[in-house]
Amino acid sequence: MIDLSVKLPGLNLKNPIMPASGCFGFGREYSQFYDLSELGAIMMKAATAEERFGNQTPRVAETASGMLNAIGLQNPGVKQIIANEVPFIAQYDTKIIANIAGSTMEEYEYVAEAFNEATDVDALELNISCPNVKEGGIQFGTDPAMAAMLTEKVKKVSRLPVYVKLSPNVTNIVDLATAIEAAGADGLSMINTITGMQIDLAKRQPLLANQVGGLSGPAIKPIAIRMIYEVYRHVSIPIIGMGGIQNAEDVLEFLLAGASAVAVGTANFQDPYICPKIINSLPEVLEKYGFHSVQEAIGKGHV
Amino acid sequence: MRQELCVIKSVQEIALDTYEMKIVNKHISEHAKPGQFLHISVDGFTLRRPISIANIDQVHEEITLVFKVFGQGTKRLASYQQEMTINVLGPNGNGFPINDRKKVLLIGGGVGVPPIHFLGKKLAEQQVELTTILGFQQKESVFYEAEFNQFSETIIVTNDGSYGEKGFVTDVLTQIDEFDHYYACGPVPMLMAVQKQLSDKQGFLSLEERMACGVGACFACVIPTKDRSGYRKICQDGPVFQAEEIIL
Numbered sequence: 001m002i003d004l005s006v007k008l009p010g011l012n013l014k015n016p017i018m019p020a021s022g023c024f025g026f027g028r029e030y031s032q033f034y035d036l037s038e039l040g041a042i043m044m045k046a047a048t049a050e051e052r053f054g055n056q057t058p059r060v061a062e063t064a065s066g067m068l069n070a071i072g073l074q075n076p077g078v079k080q081i082i083a084n085e086v087p088f089i090a091q092y093d094t095k096i097i098a099n100i101a102g103s104t105m106e107e108y109e110y111v112a113e114a115f116n117e118a119t120d121v122d123a124l125e126l127n128i129s130c131p132n133v134k135e136g137g138i139q140f141g142t143d144p145a146m147a148a149m150l151t152e153k154v155k156k157v158s159r160l161p162v163y164v165k166l167s168p169n170v171t172n173i174v175d176l177a178t179a180i181e182a183a184g185a186d187g188l189s190m191i192n193t194i195t196g197m198q199i200d201l202a203k204r205q206p207l208l209a210n211q212v213g214g215l216s217g218p219a220i221k222p223i224a225i226r227m228i229y230e231v232y233r234h235v236s237i238p239i240i241g242m243g244g245i246q247n248a249e250d251v252l253e254f255l256l257a258g259a260s261a262v263a264v265g266t267a268n269f270q271d272p273y274i275c276p277k278i279i280n281s282l283p284e285v286l287e288k289y290g291f292h293s294v295q296e297a298i299g300k301g302h303v
Numbered sequence: 304m305r306q307e308l309c310v311i312k313s314v315q316e317i318a319l320d321t322y323e324m325k326i327v328n329k330h331i332s333e334h335a336k337p338g339q340f341l342h343i344s345v346d347g348f349t350l351r352r353p354i355s356i357a358n359i360d361q362v363h364e365e366i367t368l369v370f371k372v373f374g375q376g377t378k379r380l381a382s383y384q385q386e387m388t389i390n391v392l393g394p395n396g397n398g399f400p401i402n403d404r405k406k407v408l409l410i411g412g413g414v415g416v417p418p419i420h421f422l423g424k425k426l427a428e429q430q431v432e433l434t435t436i437l438g439f440q441q442k443e444s445v446f447y448e449a450e451f452n453q454f455s456e457t458i459i460v461t462n463d464g465s466y467g468e469k470g471f472v473t474d475v476l477t478q479i480d481e482f483d484h485y486y487a488c489g490p491v492p493m494l495m496a497v498q499k500q501l502s503d504k505q506g507f508l509s510l511e512e513r514m515a516c517g518v519g520a521c522f523a524c525v526i527p528t529k530d531r532s533g534y535r536k537i538c539q540d541g542p543v544f545q546a547e548e549i550i551l
Contacts, residue, residue, distance in 0.1 A: 022521070023516075023520065023521060024520055025519065025520035025521070025522070028519075028520075029516070029518040029519045029520040029539070030518075030520060032304065032518075033306070045522075051533065053527075053533050053534055054522060054525070054534070057512055057513070057523075057524065057525060057526075058512070058513045059513070059522070059523045059524070059525070060350070060513050060514070060515045060521075060523040061513065062348060062349055062350050062374075062375075062376060063349070065349065066349055067349050067350055067515065069515065069521075069523065071521070071522050071523060074522045074525070074534065217349050218349075266349060266515075268516065268520070269349070269350060269351065269515045269516045269517070269521065270344060270349060270350070270351065271306075271344075272306060272392065272516075272518065273306065
C-alpha cells in the first residue's frame with residue numbers, strides 16, 4: 001500500500017494533487033466531471049478586495065508545448081467568493097486554499113483578513129506573481145524586500161498558514177525565497193507563469209489584448225524543476241510545486257526536486273479528468289521507482 | 304457536456320480553406336442543440352479548438368462540423384483522416400432559443416454559417432418561415448448554398464461581388480420582408496453592424512473567441528454586458544446571447 005498523504009502547515013492532504021489557481025475557477029465546472037473529494041486540495045481562483053473584470057480579449061494563445069494567458073485576475077471579489085464559492089467547495093472532502101491578490105499592500109491585508117471569517121478555508125496562497133495586472137501583483141513578487149514586507153503584513157493579519165507563490169521572472173529565485181521564509185511564510189508555491197508574448201503576423205501587433213501574458217504548460221516544466229531544486233536547498237519550509245505537470249511521472253519529478261505537493265494547471269484544459277487520473281496512477285509510478293510513500297520521495301533527486 | 308470519443312466518418316474541403324468533418328457519436332447526436340459547440344482535442348496542441356455544429360443526423364448518430372483553417376491547430380485537424388478517433392468535450396454552451404417563432408431572418412458570415420445551418424434546419428422542422436443572408440469574402444469561400452435553399456429563401460453576398468450580391472450582409476437587409484426574430488453568427492464587425500441596424504428587432508448573436516478550458520473555469524473567453532454587470536463567459540453563458548445584452 002503506497003501512502004499518498006502529506007502533512008503541510010494547515011493542510012493534511014490525502015494526496016499531493018491539487019488544481020492550480022486560475023485553472024479551475026471555484027470548482028463548479030469540473031464537479032460535472034468527477035467528485036471533487038478525490039482531490040488533495042483545491043487552489044481557488046485569485047480573490048481581490050472588489051470585483052475585477054480583468055483584461056480585454058483575446059486573453060489566451062497557443063504556444064509550442066504550452067499557452068499564454070492574460071486574464072487579469074477577473075473575480076467577483078472576496079466577499080462574494082466567501083459567500084457563494086467557498087460553501088460550494090466545502091461540500092466536498094478536500095482542503096481549500098484561497099489565492100489572494102491585490103494592487104496595494106492594504107488590499108492584500110484586507111483580503112487576507114476577510115478570509116479569517118471563512119471557516120472552511122484551510123490556507124492562503126499569496127499571489128505576488130501575477131504578470132497580468134497593471135499594478136501590484138508581479139512588482140511585489142520580484143523585489144525580495146517588498147515580498148518579505150508583504151508576507152509579514154499578511155501573516156500578521158491572517159489566522160491561516162500562508163503559502164507565497166513565487167514569480168519565476170527574477171534573476172535569483174533563492175534570494176526571493178529566503179527573504180520570504182525569513183518574513184514568516186509557512187510555505188512556498190512555485191512557479192507562477194513566465195512572461196511572454198506572441199505577435200499576430202497578419203495584424204502586426206501582439207496577439208493578446210494585454211500584449212504580455214504568462215506562459216504555462218509543459219514548456220515551463222524544466223524551469224520549474226530547476227527553480228524548486230535550487231530553492232529546496234536553501235529553505236526549510238515546504239514547497240507546493242507547479243509548472244507544466246501532465247502525468248504522475250511529472251509529479252514524481254517535482255517531488256524529487258523538493259516539492260511536497262503539486263498543483264496541476266494548464267493540463268486541466270486539455271483533459272478535465274487529469275487530476276483524478278494522476279491521483280490514480282501515482283501509486284504505481286512511486287512503486288516503480290522504489291518509493292512507498294509520497295513523503296519518502298520529497299527531495300530525493302538531490303545529489 | 305461530456306468527454307466523448309468520436310470516429311471520423313469523412314473530411315472534405317468544401318470551400319477555400321473550409322472543411323466539413325463528419326463524426327459519429329451517440330451522446331452528442333442525441334443532446335446537441337443548434338448554437339452549441341464541441342471542444343476538440345488536436346494532438347500536439349495544448350488547447351482544444353472550439354468548433355460549432357453544422358448539422359446532426361440523429362438516425363446515423365452523425366455530427367457535421369465545418370471549420371476554417373486559421374492556424375496550425377485547425378490545419379492539423381483538417382489533415383485528419385476517415386476512421387481516426389477524436390477526443391471531444393461537448394456539447395458545450397447554450398444553444399439558440401427557438402420556441403414560438405413565426406418569421407425568422409438568419410444571417411451567417413463565413414465560418415459563422417455552420418451553426419446558422421443547424422439552426423435553420425431545426426426551425427424549418429417547426430414550420431417557421433425563413434429568410435437567410437449568407438456573407439462570404441469571395442466566390443471560392445461560398446459553401447452550403449444548396450443546403451440552405453432546401454429550407455429557406457437564401458441570399459448570397461460576397462465582399463468582392465464575385466458571387467451573388469456585392470457587399471456585406473447588412474447591405475441587403477432592406478430587401479428583407481417583415482420578420483419577428485433574427486439570428487446571426489459571424490465575424491465581430493459583421494455582428495456589430497447587424498446589431499446596430501436591427502436594433503429595433505429581437506435578435507440573438509452567436510460569438511466566437513479564443514478559449515482555453517471551454518467549460519467556464521478559466522475566464523479566457525468573455526464579453527462585456529450592457530448592464531455593466533461585468534463580463535459573461537462565451538463558452539458557458541453563451542456562445543449565444545441576446546443582441547441587446549452584449550457590447551461587441
